[in-house]
Amino acid sequence: MSLFYTDLNRQYVELREIDKMGRKAVDSNQVFIDGLPVPVADRIGEEGRGFEYILHGMNPERILIAAEAIGLGRAALNRATRYANERIVFNRPIGQNQAIQHPLAESWMALQAAELMVQRAAWKYDHGEPCGADANAAKYLAAEAGFDACQRAVMTHGGYGYAKEYHVERYLREIMIPRIAPISPQLILCYIAEKVLGLPKSY
Numbered sequence: 001m002s003l004f005y006t007d008l009n010r011q012y013v014e015l016r017e018i019d020k021m022g023r024k025a026v027d028s029n030q031v032f033i034d035g036l037p038v039p040v041a042d043r044i045g046e047e048g049r050g051f052e053y054i055l056h057g058m059n060p061e062r063i064l065i066a067a068e069a070i071g072l073g074r075a076a077l078n079r080a081t082r083y084a085n086e087r088i089v090f091n092r093p094i095g096q097n098q099a100i101q102h103p104l105a106e107s108w109m110a111l112q113a114a115e116l117m118v119q120r121a122a123w124k125y126d127h128g129e130p131c132g133a134d135a136n137a138a139k140y141l142a143a144e145a146g147f148d149a150c151q152r153a154v155m156t157h158g159g160y161g162y163a164k165e166y167h168v169e170r171y172l173r174e175i176m177i178p179r180i181a182p183i184s185p186q187l188i189l190c191y192i193a194e195k196v197l198g199l200p201k202s203y
């Protein structure tokens with residue numbers, strides 16, 4: 001496999017846009033390439049080393065996506081706490097109830113802990129150390145913590161959580177991407193089980 005970055009010549013390349021639940025700012029496409037001439041000058045690196053180059057980018061991609069998930073989780077948590085302070089039911093803010101407070105407090109801790117794992121993975125990557133386990137763990141922990149925070153933000157808003165006006169429904173849709181991509185949570189568990197714990201490969 002070789003990598004290239006070349007002009008999009010629609011005579012040889014067909015794009016079919018995929019309608020998605022979120023990430024509207026960036027479209028995603030099915031790409032069909034048939035007989036596209038690629039000048040050697042447009043090849044990235046050496047011929048046949050493309051997969052190696054892609055592998056090199058996978059750990060930083062996981063770290064980056066993890067950081068994104070934490071940011072999204074925190075944005076959701078901020079909106080949830082603001083609303084919990086403002087919304088009065090039975091003469092008191094709903095945020096005065098521990099059933100509202102505790103899940104949000106737990107999300108804050110989970111996001112903080114995940115961020116430390118992100119920093120650890122990023123530090124190792126920056127220093128040229130093997131960081132596969134840390135990058136995968138960071139992506140898993142951050143995406144799950146971010147998802148919990150986004151879901152709790154919707155629930156904290158009650159019916160308004162479903163309304164676009166309060167933005168948390170959008171956060172919930174967007175946090176699904178760091179959960180699914182660039183690798184599913186299940187495959188991260190498989191990786192940790194095999195590569196870190198030394199258990200037999202399961203897939």
Ligand SMILES: Cc1cc2nc3c(=O)[nH]c(=O)nc-3n(C[C@H](O)[C@H](O)[C@H](O)COP(=O)(O)OP(=O)(O)OC[C@H]3O[C@@H](n4cnc5c(N)ncnc54)[C@H](O)[C@@H]3O)c2cc1C
Binds near residue numbers: 181185202203
């Ligand atoms: C918005 C978006 C953008 C994307 N952008 C890119 C991109 O730029 N480049 C790119 O290469 N990819 C991209 N992807 C693809 C993404 O990386 C994959 O969708 C993701 O890795 C999951 O793989 P899959 O879709 O093949 O799911 P599958 O592997 O088919 O998995 C489906 C489900 O089964 C589970 N599963 C599969 N195998 C096992 C197992 N052995 N044990 C337990 N559970 C299992 C999975 O966890 C998942 O829940 C993008 C996806 C999205 C949603």
